[in-house]
Amino acid sequence: MNPIISHSLFTDFDIDLFRAGKHFRLYEKFGAHQIEVDGVKGVYFAVWAPSGRSVCVIGDFNNWTKDVHELNVRWDSSGIWEGFIPGAEKGGRYKYRIQSFNGIITEKADPFALFCEHPPETASVIWDLDYKWKDKSWMDTRKDKNGLDRPYSVYEVHLGSWRLNAEGKFLTYLELADQLVAYVQETGFTHVELLPVMEYPYDPSWGYQLVGYFAPTSRFGKPQDFMFLVDKLHQAGIGVILDWVPSHFPDDAHGLGYFDGSHLYEHPDRRKGYHPDWKSLVFNYGRNEVRSFLISNAIFWLQNYHIDGLRVDAVASMLHLDYSRKEGEWEPNIYGGRENLDTISFLKDFNEAVYTTFEGVQTIAEESTSFPMVSRPTYNGGLGFGMKWMMGWMHDTLQYFKREAVYRKYHQNDLTFSMTYAFSENFMLPLSHDEVVHGKSSILGRMPGDEWQAFANLRLLYSYMFTHPGGKLLFMGSEFGQYAEWKFDGSLDWHLLEYSFHKGVKKAITDLNALYKNNPALYEKQFSPEGFEWISHDDHQNAVISFIRKGENPKQDLVVVCNFTPVVRMPYRVGLPGKGKLTEIFNSDSKEYGGSGISNIKPVKIEKKEWNGRDFSAEVELPPLGVVVFKVN
Template identity: 50%
Template sequence: MTVQSSILSPDDLYLFHRGQLFQAYRTFGAHILEQEGVRGVRFAVWAPHARQVGVAGGFNEWRGERHPLERIGSTGVWAGFIPGLTEGAAYKYEIVGGDGSTRLKADPFAFRSELRPSTASIVSDLGRYEWADEAWRTRKREDPPYERPMFVYEAHLGSWRMDAPEQFRSYRELADELVDYVGSMGFTHIELLPLAEHPLDRSWGYQATGYYAATSRYGPPEGLQTLVDRCHRKGIGVILDWVPGHFCKDDHGLRLFDGTPLYEPADSRIAEKPQWGTLAFDFAKPEVQSFLISNAMFWLDVFHIDGLRVDAVASMIDLHFDKPPGLRACNRHGGTEHLEALEWLRKLNETVFLHYPDTLMMAEDSSAWPGVTAPTYLGGLGFNYKWNMGWMNDSLRYMETDPIERSARHSLLTFSMLYAFSENYVLPLSHDEVVHGKRSLLNKMPGAYEDKFANLRLFYGYWMAHPGKKLLFMGGEFGQFDEWKDAAGLDWPLLRYPLHDALRRYMKDLLGLYAAEPALWEQDHSPEGFEWIDADNAEQSVLSFIRKSRDGRRVLIVVCNFSRRHYPVFRIGVPTSANHCIIFNSDSEGYGGSGCRMPRRIKAVRTPLHGRPFSLELPLPALSALVLEPERIAAE
């Protein structure tokens, strides 16, 4: 049977080849439509070096020559219309390359894929879902994120809850269970590990084959729309991990798509990612730029995603990143910067913010590249947030140190404030820190069982009060003791044990305090919102500082004791003569702490200290974080 010819918009094809078609998923892929009064499916695929392209599927015994596509002039695009084909049909492109070899390839623009280990694409219509999140989207447009609380719950959908190996909760089930749990805890956002279709569970989605297909592991894509919609109706934003830096080499994927390096660079030194066994995208090709930027727009358009966490930016912008000498290339100026990747990142962010100015574009970047969150017109990369990997590494190294030895490593805690406002930072405690033998956050903490919990409560208190938005990987809120097991569910039975349940309550209350106190988030990106009281008390391993709201009416004093010593009397300088109330105490007996008696209010006296005209004395329990506020403010 001959495929009927199908006309694609010449303007769309022109923009695609210019790297300017930013909703290319509306042109390419499989689309159910009516042509000359006949309903069927239109196919379009970019394969410029192919001799022949056909659509193969169960409807033609997987023989693509029965439904050949037509080459559209010299565009390198093949298209056609198959009458009578309906939603749910499985298909691949049968591509005869320039060398005469034949390959069966999944559709790069497919909206749905078969459940692994099957690899075919599936005709799917994603336009039927009736959204009920207009109030959320309106509020988001009117209330930008920079001066709002942001405490993100990072989740891997497959292992959040699992009844048995590979028995995953569906998107629809998670729309109830996960969303209700995150809402009850007080997190403001959920960040989902990558959901683009991928062949290997253990890759966690970071090695994808279907960039436009939400993985079928958890059900049809409409289920993901339901999950996002319910998040929004609960007041929770959704961030998606997105991996535009590299793709896996599986035969049905993008590698050698038309028999030649098409999506990947022809130069293997630039293409190969030996650390992950993957291939980089060719950011110099305009068509690849259209493919990737359209993919970002697709998740925002079709799934109403609120933000993208762009994975592995450091590996994209450095031609030598984690490569052996034989795979190192230089740019046209002799440097190691990947100039095309840098320009593409700027173009990506400019495009996203032009259409969705309230989007969260977060760079997971371990490099020291300057201006990651600076505007592109000032030479920056144009993201609005960057993960602060330096803070994460330094603070975890400090916390893993025995308290007896912490005084020698005091600068690991204070160094972050030298650069805290150089970018718009997120402080991540992510999945990467609790796998591959790194141990869980709780098990990183030194000491006996009770000490581990005290250290973790202290650390969470310090983290909450440090400038920057926050991200926590699932399980950290109740003290997952083993490191993350991606093939099994979280250890929810731990909540039967008092200290784990107390830690969960502690986190819920900490999130409540965080959300209620503008001093803790309004000036995250401004030095006016932070003042040291005493940054240099290494001998006693104590930090004290002030956080302030934008209008100055909310002022909080934070004191963190990282030693095992209890100080019955500890003096700090304060700016006013007001009495101070302790409004949060990580050592509270209700959280599993020592229950040391604390005064209801503490009177400041006119004794200068730490450059302040007044000071106050307070008991300071071992391994504790205290938050105080002036009594006048507390009364208000």
């Protein structure tokens, strides 16, 4: 067997940045790199294990024999072990065998591995990132398609259960590049968001318990296959958002936990280093080397996989020291507060690194509390995210829609309350995977009434969502009215599209996506109070609300009227800002969606008659459980 050769990819400057928490491309140094040394081909390995007494690489190239390829520790007390193994090749499996100063021996997968064995196997695989991208057109113009003043309609997908093949197995990345891309194009979503694709050991975690932070899961194919999927989405004009999980990680024996026999990546204080809800470990955000690791990981996906956005999971759990903890189970910060100051600093560094490095990308926080300025720039004291999930809107809206129509007049505030804080953040409206599991029912399953009313309510909900300010997110299956809760180990019930009501919901979503994309009033000022104006929010008796959506050009303003009862309202008078005519451009009660077909076929003349505190008004026809959108001309 070839002996290990001393070699290093690190400079003194690299080490200084790593220690300072400011090295954001660690993947170029750590891990397994195929290189030549003095004309000899092989692989350079580097791993951080400061508590190690010895670190060996074991793998296919040495028959998994310990002590054959023992790495050299750097002289600078950085805790980095490194070395070059001649003859090691792409595709070879390997792990690090680490003997700690306290006598503990661990065998760990490479934290920087580019590829991993198919679970339940746990070894890392020597690989590369060679790929010829064909998405130059998308990347060159991404800043014009992925900004906050552009349509942001997101289709959230769990790759393992979107659709299975004829044998009941996962679709591969390559098969998804054909089927998923075509479907997203057909339905008109502007983005897909993928539940975590980074390698994870346990299917029921849905990908949220990561061990291979730099490796797309091998369940669906090779890294280049995943690149091909992203490439195809970009070529189809579809942005790609990845769920990113810097909030916690599992304690699997081959993972990051207790990596070198010490609390290396996790916080040593269990009050900060263990998550009671998910029974997983929490990163030590105050350790500079860990910050470098995490931010490098974010940069890695944006750089090497051309990802357009990162949705950061469980931000609330990171920000609050008392999250899911009882009194006495957490320790206040130095000022006596509940905020995790290390996390706040880390998230600001993360967002600054992302936005200064890449043009036209977005970071999105899943943050469920009233923590201020999550989506405000760091230079203004914010955390620096581009957007934040509007969890309050989701909760209040679903609560409202669960109610029988006869009671809705008593709860209209559940709908209108969102507008009191809608512009305090750049909000995305999420109807996500979390809302269709654990006994909550599917979105359709929450809708009251008989079958016709349930589907009318569903179309009403989606139409209200798409005309409300903010980005939109819908979990797979919801777009055609899946009856059953989501099952991570099955497939969506695609056979439902044989039935007219389900087909009608899908058609409505397709048209809502077109409405959103084709009308600047719905997106140009979607995060600004200038983009929204109430007409009436206090018609509780009829359970009707009406409002104006505005863009840069007042001539393109839209009037939206929502009827939350099954009572047809003909006529219904609406106050308006000026003269002209109302032309109906969308109606959720259309017959092609499964509705009753009550509509304003001809343009409605606006009269000089005071109503809703305005000098002008018009009488329109409101369909049952319907939303009507008008252009003013």
